[in-house]
Amino acid sequence: MQSQSPSHSYVRPAVSLFVMLSVVTGVAYPLAVTGVGQGLFPAQANGSLVSHDGGQVVGSRLIGQAFTDPGHFWSRPSATAPTPYNAANSAGSNLGPLNPALQDAVKARVEALRAIDPGNTRPVPVDLVTASGSGLDPHISVAAAQFQAARVARVRDLPHLVVQDLIDRHTEQPWLGFFGEPRVHVLALNIDVDAVARARTSSGQN
The missing domain is CATH 1.20.5 (Single alpha-helices involved in coiled-coils or other helix-helix interfaces)
Incomplete structure (x- = not known):
């Protein structure tokens, strides 16, 4: 065998x-x-989606959006290409602080902010003119939100105190009280700005 x-x-x-x-x-x-x-963790497992107007998905809490109209708070710049906040191409610019390309980009962003709000002479917060490392950051600093508050209030015909209250409501505190800095979620804030502006227009308030 x-x-x-x-x-x-x-x-x-x-x-x-x-x-x-x-x-x-x-x-x-x-x-x-x-x-x-x-x-x-159903919300996180499904992408932390943000729903509005009867369940319509308008974005994710994890990924920022490029707002460009003066009646909304602007997000920090995104370095992803070919479109901003492209999650499939998450990246920073990788430009050093002395790189002329970065200096030109920051200068152009400052000029855009000044042009859209010429009466605002406050220093421009750095996160409004520089991209995050991921290029997808959905938050801005409290200073960046307050820098834009007067413009949004004026364009949307809202009292400044109302806009400031919305900023306060959407200010997220550091994790465990000391990890990170207070920050504002731009999409969530803009959703509430839209809702408040519509409500005041419907009720005939100025």
Whole structure:
């Protein structure tokens, strides 16, 4: 009787192990992680989507948007290409502080902010003229929001105190009280600015 070769004896265990690991890592584990995520953290597992006007998805809490009209708060610049806040191409500009290209970009952004609000002589907060490392930052500093408050109030015909109250409501404090800095979520703030402006127009308030 011919004996089985040693190399042939390894084939069946190897194939069995491959199939078992494929099932565990390719099917069971992803299903388990998805189930836990959907059960315990459904909002985060689905992209932290922001809904408005009857459930219409208008963005994500994790990814900023490029606002350019004067009646909205502007986000910080995004260095992603070819379009700003392109999540598929998250990146910073990687330009050093002495790079002429960065200096020209900052100068152009300052000029744009001055042009849209010529009466504002306050110093321009740095995060309004420089991109974040990811290029997707959905937040701005409290100083950046306050810098724009008078412009938004004027364009939307809202009392400055109303706009300031919206900024205060959307100011997120540092995690655990000391990790990071207070910040403002731009999309959430602009949604409320729209809602307040519509409500005041409907009620005939100035």
